[in-house]
Amino acid sequence: MTGADMTETLGDGEALATLHRVFGYDAFRGEQEAIIEHVVAGGDAVVLMPTGGGKSLCYQIPALVRPGTGVVVSPLIALMQDQVDALRALGVRAGFMNSTQDFDERRVVEAEFLAGELDLLYLAPERLRLDSTRDLLSRGKISVFAIDEAHCVAQWGHDFRPDYLALSLLGERWPDVPRIALTATATRATHKEITQRLGMPKARHFEASFDRPNIQYRIVPKADPKKQLLSFLREEHAGEAGIVYCLSRNSVEKTAEFLSRNGIEAVPYHAGLDAGTRAAHQSRFLREEGLVVVATIAFGMGIDKPDVRFVAHLDLPKSVEGYYQETGRAGRDGLSSTAWMAYGLQDVVQQRKLIQGSEGDEAFRRRAAAHLDSMLALCETAHCRRSQLLAYFGQDPHTPACGNCDTCLTPPETWDGTVAAQKVLSTVVRLQRERGQKFGAVQIVDILLGRRTARVIQFDHDQLSVFGIGEELSESEWRGVVRQLLAQGLLAVEGEYGTLVLTEASGTVLRREREVPLRKEPPKPVTSRSGSGSGSGRGERKPKSAVAELPxxxxxxxxxxxxxxxxxxxxxxxxxxxxxxxxxxxxxxxxxxxxxxxxxxxxxxxxxxxxxxxxxxxxxxxxxxxxxxxxxxxxxxEAPDPDWPEMDAEPEPEDWI
Structure with a gap:
């Protein structure tokens, strides 16, 4: 069938009819129709569409409309069975080939493919490196190649997979078969890299809105994060499914155990668990209602579970891309959901230390620092968080403000923190120049508050001219000042122990050449019998569950x-x-x-x-x-009855600042 024939087929409404007949929907959303029309007509496409935006339909419908079998390249081996089961439940003839199958199972799928009895065939990218797989595909009829999770090809991306680099061979070996590369998150640089590495120079680019209006974004000051999390779950998402992300395996284990001990059904997931345990926990999450998975970022890519009502972070993500990808796993069904994060000074110190201690070259460290700076800007903004997210991905900010993030629901106060910043920087200067010493945030705050602690007395820091000059602010407020100075690049972290040092920009503040606006620290959450509050500020609208939104x-x-x-x-x-x-x-x-x-x-x-x-x-x-x-x-x-048809990081610090 020629491209013209395909366009005529779509014009006759076959794609829309397929959408209704197979999937039960009456209309396409956003860019779906344009993408499907282009691919059905034989064109290549690079698609950026948020999680829950309907990416899968963009290749599934062309595979059903065009003659042959759609081949889907996916890194998600553990999820292929569930993806195929979901399609078969819709009446779609789907199969997969990966390392989990034995010889006989693969032979059955191969025979179905060669006989033209499959609409969709899922393959791991590793299998396409095998001559036997490429020879098999050459003997059958392929309707479309879909490259899912296409950001895995980008070496600066957050889920790089070396096997994706070989996928340019698809266009070389099957030049007449349209290709569609899809990802949920990509900056312009990653978008360009995807296009280049997959060898798709003539592809048409489609970029859907990255706005997920059903997700409420909230970032709360970190006090006692596990108890804050427990309070958040009990008050807002009791009995509902969700994902909690932690930085380290140790933190994952401790958090899962803490939640289970306090009546929240929770299981851990990280790369240190054996494959059988990981598979069992993932299977439980997909099949059970109301289960919480506590995980490192090793968990979640490609999870199709639509009723994830919340995604929580107990540690700061390394980049806005990672944060958006992870929070996007909430609310795929379009119902109200929450992206909740507890964030504090120690997160900034820890991430800076990880970057400094990384094995990458200087270019890598600069790129990682830039990613972190963008993430910190999102955390510290006094404006709409959704607008900041959209602007990061090069899209128009939300105008007017979204009304469904914490900074919109409870606008934070700002204040002129120039004098406070000068006091912090002066303390760092005094320690370095007068004593030749470097200390972390705890010691700096103790000096400013005039506390004669054992360490202050040990080092005679009560004799410094800056001792006790900061009694106008509380301890938590001074920690907020230090955190925001780090976020603004006016302080830096150095060495194994996370000591504070000046930056090139520090001098502009000390010389009174620059003002330093700061967010006002919110009051410390009230501790209840069940634990610390979730940090839900007054005026915030709590997301409603699927049940609560019904009459x-x-x-x-x-x-x-x-x-x-x-x-x-x-x-x-x-x-x-x-x-x-x-x-x-x-x-x-x-x-x-x-x-x-x-x-x-x-x-x-x-x-x-x-x-x-x-x-x-x-x-x-x-x-x-x-x-x-x-x-x-x-x-x-009464009428008669009808006749029915029918990566592991550094260990998590235990002393939160």
């Missing part, structure tokens, strides 16, 4: 449908979302369809699912006695 009279129907879905998922051994997403169950509970035809109009209910689950869904609703507010008709007047 109270519809909650029993939603819960009954969830229970039915859980039973179906257990029987079939698949994640619950493979049956239906929460968003679809909410719409079913709201619409309360009385027939198969009515159920078929609900978004997310395609032909295959209607045929498979229609009778069960209607049976659940019938068992509840009819829609709320509707008086049942007399028995004699």
């Amino acid at each position: 109270v009279e519809l909650v029993p129907a939603f819960e009954a449908l969830r229970s039915w879905r859980a039973e179906q998922a257990r029987e079939q051994g698949v994640p619950a979302y493979v049956i239906f997403h929460d968003a679809t169950l909410r719409e079913i509970a709201t619409a309360w369809p009385a027939s198969v035809a009515e159920l078929g109009t609900v978004s997310g209910v395609g032909e295959k699912k209607l045929a498979t689950y229609g009778e069960g869904v209607l049976g659940v609703l019938a068992g509840l006695g009819g829609a709320p507010g509707v008086t049942p008709a007399p028995a004699a007047a």
